[in-house]
Amino acid sequence: TQLLEQSPQFLSIQEGENLTVYCNSSSVFSSLQWYRQEPGEGPVLLVTVVTGGEVKKLKRLTFQFGDARKDSSLHITAAQPGDTGLYLCAGASSNTGKLIFGQGTTLQVKP
């Protein structure tokens, strides 16, 4: 059974601080995706990383895929209250593109 372990599960920081969320597995994934989910809504795609070692930037968010394609990280620089929310990582491995989700990281950024 493939599992994605996401850490930390909860994170409360002050505006302006930096943070990193980790997503780890013993399985290899063909791609890894990061989503953000608001209460009562569906996940919204932030980024897809495909190549081992790949780094993608989305404004203050930096996403990295591990060399072995088993882990990933999301780094937020100078967090803002608008970054508050639930962040999910999800790995795709089968030909059908089925996603295995992590349990999510709830981020609270205090002004």
Next chain:
Amino acid sequence: EPEVTQTPSHQVTQMGQEVILRCVPISNHLYFYWYRQILGQKVEFLVSFYNNEISEKSEIFDDQFSVERPDGSNFTLKIRSTKLEDSAMYFCASRVGTAQGYTFGSGTRLTVV
């Protein structure tokens, strides 16, 4: 921006009743999925659908579940005889190809009483 549309947003049903959850995926997408999220738990894969047939299903997706794409636009999930433990948010998702990310709908909150 194109959206995946799900209806209804909330459905309450009695245990043992049949429910049909509806989704309209993005028109040029080829791969369709249903996921569910029980309150406080992970998002779980149910089924994938491509080329008018199921391409993969999870252990959750037993004989009580079925999917259809009856008219080339709608994509439905039917639960024949609902159980209390079927209460969850059900998300439909679609994507153009296997290398692209998903677009998720806003979900249907199913409450079985």
